Amino acid sequence: MSQDLHSYMDGLGAAARAAATTMAAASTAAKNQALMALARRLRESGPALAEANAKDLAAAAGLDAPMRDRLKLDAKTLATVAEGCEQIAAMPDPTGEITGVKRRPSGISVGQMRVPLGVFGMIYESRPNVTIEAASLAIKSGNACILRGGSEAIHSNKALAALVGDALAEAGLPREAVQLISTTDRAAVGRLITMPQFVDVIIPRGGKGLIERISAEARVPVIKHLDGNCHSYVDAEVDLDLALKVVDNAKTQKYSPCNATESLLVHAAQAAAFLPRIGAVFAAKGVEMRGCPRTLALLGPLAGARLAAASEADWGTEYLAPIISIKVVDSLDEAIAHINRHGSHHTDAILTTNHPNAMRFLREVDSASVMVNASTRFADGFEYGLGAEIGISTDKFHARGPVGLEGLTSMKWVVLGQGEVRG
Amino acid sequence: MSQDLHSYMDGLGAAARAAATTMAAASTAAKNQALMALARRLRESGPALAEANAKDLAAAAGLDAPMRDRLKLDAKTLATVAEGCEQIAAMPDPTGEITGVKRRPSGISVGQMRVPLGVFGMIYESRPNVTIEAASLAIKSGNACILRGGSEAIHSNKALAALVGDALAEAGLPREAVQLISTTDRAAVGRLITMPQFVDVIIPRGGKGLIERISAEARVPVIKHLDGNCHSYVDAEVDLDLALKVVDNAKTQKYSPCNATESLLVHAAQAAAFLPRIGAVFAAKGVEMRGCPRTLALLGPLAGARLAAASEADWGTEYLAPIISIKVVDSLDEAIAHINRHGSHHTDAILTTNHPNAMRFLREVDSASVMVNASTRFADGFEYGLGAEIGISTDKFHARGPVGLEGLTSMKWVVLGQGEVRG
Numbered sequence: 013m014s015q016d017l018h019s020y021m022d023g024l025g026a027a028a029r030a031a032a033t034t035m036a037a038a039s040t041a042a043k044n045q046a047l048m049a050l051a052r053r054l055r056e057s058g059p060a061l062a063e064a065n066a067k068d069l070a071a072a073a074g075l076d077a078p079m080r081d082r083l084k085l086d087a088k089t090l091a092t093v094a095e096g097c098e099q100i101a102a103m104p105d106p107t108g109e110i111t112g113v114k115r116r117p118s119g120i121s122v123g124q125m126r127v128p129l130g131v132f133g134m135i136y137e138s139r140p141n142v143t144i145e146a147a148s149l150a151i152k153s154g155n156a157c158i159l160r161g162g163s164e165a166i167h168s169n170k171a172l173a174a175l176v177g178d179a180l181a182e183a184g185l186p187r188e189a190v191q192l193i194s195t196t197d198r199a200a201v202g203r204l205i206t207m208p209q210f211v212d213v214i215i216p217r218g219g220k221g222l223i224e225r226i227s228a229e230a231r232v233p234v235i236k237h238l239d240g241n242c243h244s245y246v247d248a249e250v251d252l253d254l255a256l257k258v259v260d261n262a263k264t265q266k267y268s269p270c271n272a273t274e275s276l277l278v279h280a281a282q283a284a285a286f287l288p289r290i291g292a293v294f295a296a297k298g299v300e301m302r303g304c305p306r307t308l309a310l311l312g313p314l315a316g317a318r319l320a321a322a323s324e325a326d327w328g329t330e331y332l333a334p335i336i337s338i339k340v341v342d343s344l345d346e347a348i349a350h351i352n353r354h355g356s357h358h359t360d361a362i363l364t365t366n367h368p369n370a371m372r373f374l375r376e377v378d379s380a381s382v383m384v385n386a387s388t389r390f391a392d393g394f395e396y397g398l399g400a401e402i403g404i405s406t407d408k409f410h411a412r413g414p415v416g417l418e419g420l421t422s423m424k425w426v427v428l429g430q431g432e433v434r435g
Numbered sequence: 436m437s438q439d440l441h442s443y444m445d446g447l448g449a450a451a452r453a454a455a456t457t458m459a460a461a462s463t464a465a466k467n468q469a470l471m472a473l474a475r476r477l478r479e480s481g482p483a484l485a486e487a488n489a490k491d492l493a494a495a496a497g498l499d500a501p502m503r504d505r506l507k508l509d510a511k512t513l514a515t516v517a518e519g520c521e522q523i524a525a526m527p528d529p530t531g532e533i534t535g536v537k538r539r540p541s542g543i544s545v546g547q548m549r550v551p552l553g554v555f556g557m558i559y560e561s562r563p564n565v566t567i568e569a570a571s572l573a574i575k576s577g578n579a580c581i582l583r584g585g586s587e588a589i590h591s592n593k594a595l596a597a598l599v600g601d602a603l604a605e606a607g608l609p610r611e612a613v614q615l616i617s618t619t620d621r622a623a624v625g626r627l628i629t630m631p632q633f634v635d636v637i638i639p640r641g642g643k644g645l646i647e648r649i650s651a652e653a654r655v656p657v658i659k660h661l662d663g664n665c666h667s668y669v670d671a672e673v674d675l676d677l678a679l680k681v682v683d684n685a686k687t688q689k690y691s692p693c694n695a696t697e698s699l700l701v702h703a704a705q706a707a708a709f710l711p712r713i714g715a716v717f718a719a720k721g722v723e724m725r726g727c728p729r730t731l732a733l734l735g736p737l738a739g740a741r742l743a744a745a746s747e748a749d750w751g752t753e754y755l756a757p758i759i760s761i762k763v764v765d766s767l768d769e770a771i772a773h774i775n776r777h778g779s780h781h782t783d784a785i786l787t788t789n790h791p792n793a794m795r796f797l798r799e800v801d802s803a804s805v806m807v808n809a810s811t812r813f814a815d816g817f818e819y820g821l822g823a824e825i826g827i828s829t830d831k832f833h834a835r836g837p838v839g840l841e842g843l844t845s846m847k848w849v850v851l852g853q854g855e856v857r858g
Binding site for chain 2: 033036037108114116118120122125127129130212213228231233251254257258260261262265352361372374375376378379380381382383384385386387389390391395396397408409410412413414422423424425426427428429430431432433434
């Protein structure tokens with residue numbers, strides 16, 4: 013890395029650290045004022061933003077359609093992110109909450125206060141709307157952030173970051189609370205993730221490979237979202253109609269999200285009754301089924317079904333596509349062991365009418381979200397009522413599953429005394 | 436690292452991972468039975484343990500007295516750790532708790548369940564009692580652990596680990612829930628902290644240098660306790676008698692703990708009234724005072740005082756000794772800025788009768804424990820009511836300040852449905 017880039021990144025870091033102190037002490041009113049000002053400025057700045065976005069789109073002429081689509085900053089996207097800012101302004105302030113204050117035998121009262129983490133670094137794809145989402149979550153949670161968006165969106169992101177700075181200034185808050193890395197030099201990411209003196213946590217978005225690389229190299233904690241190899245398990249005692257509806261939704265409502273079911277487990281006692289029915293649904297929707305031998309024996313007669321024998325690798329694969337692996341199991345124990353071994357600890361569901369089995373599944377499946385009689389597609393910050401989602405964590409440490417504003421906070425201990433001393 | 440050691444560590448890791456699954460599903464009754472059995476076996480095994488400990492003490496003949504003292508496993512130490520096991524057995528099970536279940540517009544109910552983290556690795560000094568403390572916390576929290584004690588205690592630790600294994604087996608739980616690294620090869624630590632497939636978190640105890648090195652090299656999260664450069668700040672509005680009592684206790688009740696006050700800040704409005712009084716107390720107890728110029732001017736006339744000019748380095752120093760740095764400040768703002776800049780984010784206290792100042796100090800001082808009118812010496816798991824303490828965290832991520840059983844757990848999301856699907 014060049015000395016210039018090193019100095020530039022250290023400058024951003026020091027400014028973020030200073031801004032974080034101010035943001036932590038900022039009033040809820042000031043933070044909400046900045047969010048409302050940002051919403052207004054986003055609505056007012058359509059033409060200027062379109063101009064910046066046009067530069068990015070022109071340079072991205074060679075990219076594929078979905079990527080260009082994500083890069084686009086049109087009136088509809090602007091309206092959505094502006095509304096998002098207003099929604100976050102309307103949410104309760106996550107910081108300042110004091111909980112669990114208890115009097116101790118020594119006379120002191122001890123509780124915990126929720127406070128911002130400090131500075132987070134966010135690394136994300138070429139999606140300009142994420143710039144505003146990250147900025148608004150930083151403002152509301154009283155943190156500072158350093159943003160590194162995909163290089164294809166650099167002009168759009170610079171224009172958006174300028175709006176964020178103006179909105180912060182309008183509310184009397186430091187512009188440096190939200191800073192965009194203005195160079196597209198890749199070495200900047202390497203520095204961002206290795207300056208613990210300035211950055212408290214890194215939130216990467218993107219492919220599994222990128223996130224694994226960042227986690228391996230980071231010198232600060234990473235809220236990481238790896239893959240979602242989610243399971244739906246149909247138990248021996250089950251309402252088959254309910255299971256059919258839920259498993260269909262979990263797999264086919266959308267194929268690309270991380271919370272879509274990728275693997276179906278069916279108890280042997282229900283395999284003959286359930287597999288031909290769900291198989292027909294999948295066949296009609298063009299979903300390829302990769303089954304164990306017992307599954308293939310039951311589905312073989314199905315007209316028009318795309319069937320294949322599942323390999324060992326299939327049990328561990330997140331397809332994000334119209335493909336599902338299917339296995340017949342002989343017990344709840346086998347289902348739980350299979351999920352804990354082959355799953356990605358993201359989201360797994362049991363379909364059952366048996367209460368002890370439901371409770372065992374909830375307790376023993378080691379995943380961020382465990383569900384009974386519901387579609388795995390519900391694993392989402394908005395569906396869970398978090399209001400906003402900064403990411404989804406497949407880790408157990410600090411934050412697990414969908415991460416909202418609270419994931420950007422920490423609890424410090426508060427001791428209230430009247431002159432107590434230790435004996 | 437030799438291939439043998441690599442295989443040995445991987446074997447421990449795989450066994451721990453398997454045991455963790457069993458421990459996570461173990462009943463509270465079985466975990467408590469193991470803890471009570473361990474307490475009984477510790478009391479019964481005095482002679483055998485004394486024999487093992489004698490080997491360690493003989494080999495440690497060249498060590499200094501405090502180190503030999505910590506290494507000693509006498510009847511009193513055994514009684515204390517046995518009682519500790521019984522106390523942990525009597526505590527509520529931290530796992531299985533389900534909180535915050537709320538119904539969502541979609542019809543699903545969403546809450547969170549507290550579950551064990553999985554496997555923790557603990558690296559500690561040559562203190563055999565820590566082997567039992569770590570084992571008992573692992574058992575109660577439903578985790579598995581891999582222990583690496585100081586090499587000087589290897590015989591004692593092996594004997595204790597055998598007792599733990601017997602107690603687990605007596606309760607029908609896997610011996611592999613608590614494993615001791617039986618080699619003193621240092622490369623074992625390097626492997627322990629870099630096998631995320633088997634170990635979820637590392638808890639190191641020891642000097643700052645060791646913990647920094649482990650944090651730098653670890654490939655899993657580390658609950659780290661660096662230094663405790665704690666401050667007591669005497670505000671402009673204050674009960675001077677109360678402040679005198681508390682500051683005296685915070686500095687002199689014990690010099691070696693991490694929560695002892697190392698730096699005293701005094702508002703200029705109280706400096707002339709307070710400094711000569713506390714200075715006389717410190718002088719009588721032989722505490723060296725390293726002051727700013729204004730402090731020295733006020734304390735100069737004090738008979739028998741050990742005075743020195745504070746250097747810039749003094750503001751950042753954890754003495755763990757009868758030395759204190761003292762600075763006169765002109766405002767609460769200056770006090771807060773000084774603490775956030777020079778402190779170690781461990782524990783800091785304000786002595787004040789002014790409510791807004793107390794609240795600002797609590798909010799704006801960025802430390803794991805913030806206190807009003809109490810001795811910094813209270814920052815401790817037992818004093819906070821956690822019952823047991825696995826360590827103290829100077830981090831913000833996951834666990835902050837004293838870490839009890841809950842610090843060894845994580846919250847997973849629980850979704851209870853009646854066949855809901857996403858639209």
